[in-house]
Amino acid sequence: xxxxxxxxxxxxxxxxxxxxxxxxxxxxxxxxxxxxxxxxxxxxxxxxxxxxxxxxxxxxxxxxxxxxxxxxxxxxxxxxxxxxxxxxxxxxxxxxxxxxxxxxxxxxxxxxxxxxxxxxxxxxxxxxxxxxxxxxxxxxxxxxxxxxxxxxxxxxxxxxxxxxxxxxxxxxxxxxxxxxxxxxxxxxxxxxxxxxxxxxxxxxxxxxxxxxxxxxxxxxxxxxxxxxxxxxxxxxxxxxxxxxxxxxxxxxxxxxxxxxxxxxxxxxxxxxxxxxxxxxxxxxxxxxxxxxxxxxxxxxxxxxxxxxxxxxxxxxxxxxxxxxxxxxxxxxxxxxxxxxxxxxxxxxxxxxxxxxxxxxxxxxxxxxxxxxxxxxxxxxxxxxxxxxxxxxxxxxxxxxxxxxxxxxxxxxxxxxxxxxxxxxxxxxxxxxxxxxxxxxxxxxxxxxxxxxxxxxxxxxxxxxxxxxxxxxxxxxxxxxxxxxxxxxxxxxxxxxxxxxxxxxxxxxxxxxxxxxxxxxxxxxxxxxxx
Numbered sequence: 001x002x003x004x005x006x007x008x009x010x011x012x013x014x015x016x017x018x019x020x021x022x023x024x025x026x027x028x029x030x031x032x033x034x035x036x037x038x039x040x041x042x043x044x045x046x047x048x049x050x051x052x053x054x055x056x057x058x059x060x061x062x063x064x065x066x067x068x069x070x071x072x073x074x075x076x077x078x079x080x081x082x083x084x085x086x087x088x089x090x091x092x093x094x095x096x097x098x099x100x101x102x103x104x105x106x107x108x109x110x111x112x113x114x115x116x117x118x119x120x121x122x123x124x125x126x127x128x129x130x131x132x133x134x135x136x137x138x139x140x141x142x143x144x145x146x147x148x149x150x151x152x153x154x155x156x157x158x159x160x161x162x163x164x165x166x167x168x169x170x171x172x173x174x175x176x177x178x179x180x181x182x183x184x185x186x187x188x189x190x191x192x193x194x195x196x197x198x199x200x201x202x203x204x205x206x207x208x209x210x211x212x213x214x215x216x217x218x219x220x221x222x223x224x225x226x227x228x229x230x231x232x233x234x235x236x237x238x239x240x241x242x243x244x245x246x247x248x249x250x251x252x253x254x255x256x257x258x259x260x261x262x263x264x265x266x267x268x269x270x271x272x273x274x275x276x277x278x279x280x281x282x283x284x285x286x287x288x289x290x291x292x293x294x295x296x297x298x299x300x301x302x303x304x305x306x307x308x309x310x311x312x313x314x315x316x317x318x319x320x321x322x323x324x325x326x327x328x329x330x331x332x333x334x335x336x337x338x339x340x341x342x343x344x345x346x347x348x349x350x351x352x353x354x355x356x357x358x359x360x361x362x363x364x365x366x367x368x369x370x371x372x373x374x375x376x377x378x379x380x381x382x383x384x385x386x387x388x389x390x391x392x393x394x395x396x397x398x399x400x401x402x403x404x405x406x407x408x409x410x411x412x413x414x415x416x417x418x419x420x421x422x423x424x425x426x427x428x429x430x431x432x433x434x435x436x437x438x439x440x441x442x443x444x445x446x447x448x449x450x451x452x453x454x455x456x457x458x459x460x461x462x463x464x465x466x467x468x469x470x471x472x473x474x475x476x477x478x479x480x481x482x483x484x485x486x487x488x489x490x491x492x493x494x495x496x497x498x499x500x501x502x503x504x505x506x507x508x509x510x511x512x513x514x515x516x517x518x519x520x521x522x523x524x525x526x527x528x529x530x
Contacts, residue, residue, distance in 0.1 A: 021142035028132045036244050037129070040122055041140065043251045044106060046148040047079045048087030050255075053149060054078045070113070077257030079117070085109040087144075094140040097133050100126035116259070120250030187215055187286040187338065188374050190419075190429035191384075195284050195336040196223040197438035198366070198386060203233040204281030207328055209269045209321070211238035211262065214249035216284040221258055236260035237278055239269050270300060270320060275328075283325050283335035289380055290340055291317035309357055313349030318342075323354070326363060326387060334365065334388045341369070341381040344476040356474040359410070359466065363387050366411040366441055369478040371419040373427040383478075386441075393446075404446025410469060411444045412478040413437055413461045458483045 022034050029037065054076055055067050066072045073080040083089060085106040093102050107121040126136070192215055201220045208216045217236050224231050236253070238260060240246040246266035253260045263274030294317040301311050305327040312320035318339055325335045344367065346352060358364055366386040375382070393405040415437055419427040429437075440461050443454040456462050462481040472480050523529075 018142060018146070021139050024135050024138060025131065028135055029129050033129065036122070036125070036248070037131075038139070038143070039248060039251065040107065040125065041103070041143050042146070042148070043121075043255065044085075044090065044103070044110070045087050045143050045146065046255055047110065048081060048085075049148045050078050051081045051086065052088075079110060079114045079254075082109050082113060085113070091140060091144055094137045095133075099133055099136055099140070100129070100131055103136075117250065117254055119265070120247050120254055122244075122247060187212070188376070188428065189215075189219065190434065191286075191338060191370070191374060192216055192219040192284070193223075194368075194429060194434045194437060195338075195384065196220055197434055198384075198441050199282050199284070199334045199336045200227075201234060201282040201284070202227070202229050204333075205235050205237060205278065205330070206282045206284065207236075207275070207278060207280035208238045208283070208285050209324060209328070210285055210287050211240050211249055212245055212286070214238065214252040214260070214262075216286070217249075217253060217258060217260060218256060220282075220284065221256065231258070237275050237280065238262045239274055240266055241268050242266060269324065270294065270317075278328055279330040279333070280328050280335075281330050281333045283328060283333065283337065285321070285325065285335075285337040287317070287321040287337065287339065289318075289378065289382075290342070294320065308361075310350040310353050312354065313351065315349060316346075316351070318346075319351050319354045322358070322385070322387075326358075326389075329387070329389050332388075332390050332394060334386060336384060336386045338382050339385055341383050341477075343385070344383055352474065355476065358387075359469055359474055359476075362391055362407060362466070363389060364410050364476065365391065365406075366413065366444075367476045367478055368413045368437065369416050371416050371427055371429075373421075373425060374419065374429070376426065402447065406445065408466045409463050410466075410476075411441060411461065411463050412476075412481040413440060414459065414478040414482045416479075456482075 018038065022038050025034060025037065051073065054073055058064065058067050058072060063072070070080040084102075090099070090103060090106055093099055096102070103126045104122070104124050107125075108123070111117045111119075111121045195216070196219050201223060206217065206220050208214075211217065217238065220234065220236075221231050223229075224234065236258065238249065239262065240249055243266045246262065249262055253262075261275070265274075267274060292315055295314055297314055300306075303311075305324050306312065307327075309323055312318075312323060321337070321339075322343075325337060329335055343351075346355075364385070365388045366384075368384040368386075370382050370384060372379070372381055391403075391406045391409070394403040396402060415429075415433070418433040418437070419429050422428045439452065440454070440457075442448065443452045444461075444463060446454075454463065459482055462478075462483070464481045468481065469476070
């Protein structure tokens, strides 16, 4: 067995084993709470493992006198843990009836000892759930077998994306049970990767108005690291309404040493914007699809975020998210976000007028139709919007790249034929798919100094003018613009091909006639005559 196959098998086993253990909580806690129980414990296990690794490192270096000095941990982005908050302490008392209280105490102590975790960890959560101590002990034993640290080639410890992986797995498995018709969706990594590769968040402020568990931020950091950038060159802003998910996001960032401003409390972005003066250089988001009744008819009608546009309808928040993100963009900023396909063509309740003004104001930079079956939690067809306030030629001060003047133009990419099936029901964009799509966008923006020249490709991409979009009634569906893919000439003369197709048709017509006669005889034999 190859190393890759072995690794894949090990990962699958880890997730399935964890799922099986957590599923034993059924009857003790609502299924929607499983992921929060598991992730809180995995977080505690992870920070304990990193603490113990750093503690042993200090001892090995002859600095044993400093093992209880907080500064020697924080300097390595490691959380210092008092004795009662360490995983070894939890494991030691796992079989006791008051284990829920001990877990709550441990989480509270971790947060109290590390200011960057303020508001991130559950407060008396396990005690309030009233979990069966035996089932909780079994879950602790299962998590204890997870190696949250892997070794790099240089021997140093490196974290796995445990929180993200488990969150995706649990959210996907419980989506149907929880009845999430249009709410909390985990964005597949390949989609987040594509957005990051498209907008290239190297420097400046990154914002996600509906950040969920913080996956967009994590991938932004990975993009920077993969392209030899410096994560100190960016600052992160976000907001999340659901309290438990807000805590997950803070945990997700904390274990990676990522500083971010997610607001003081979980809150509704529309009604309690916690970053009112923010102008972001990059916006990455996956808003809840087709969110209904997001405001009453008279609420927010005079909100400055809609200035110059129709007020978004109460029955669907898609265009409220669009206008909110547009209002948050800096003058040269770019936003990339996921929406349901209906957003590209709807004319319901003034949405078509909003889209028309967005197009006429030249804010729509690129539209991408994505393949189906990418999401674990919804079958709704989705697309990517990319918006900017400035399509004029730009030269970046860091010399990294420049953009050509693309005023009055919008790029359409039809990627519905991209992606590969990873199981019977789900598809994933490959690294080559992502590179192909992103390279097309970058070439269209003129980033390659003539080395890579953009060209329309029938069936895949088309640079359309405002006039062409207007002729299509301001509909932004890529299929309307890219046309059909060119069919390669097979070299067979038309007359020969037509003769062959005609013979095939005649043969099929004859077979059809014979089959009709057989069916008629059978019906007559059963007494069903005309």
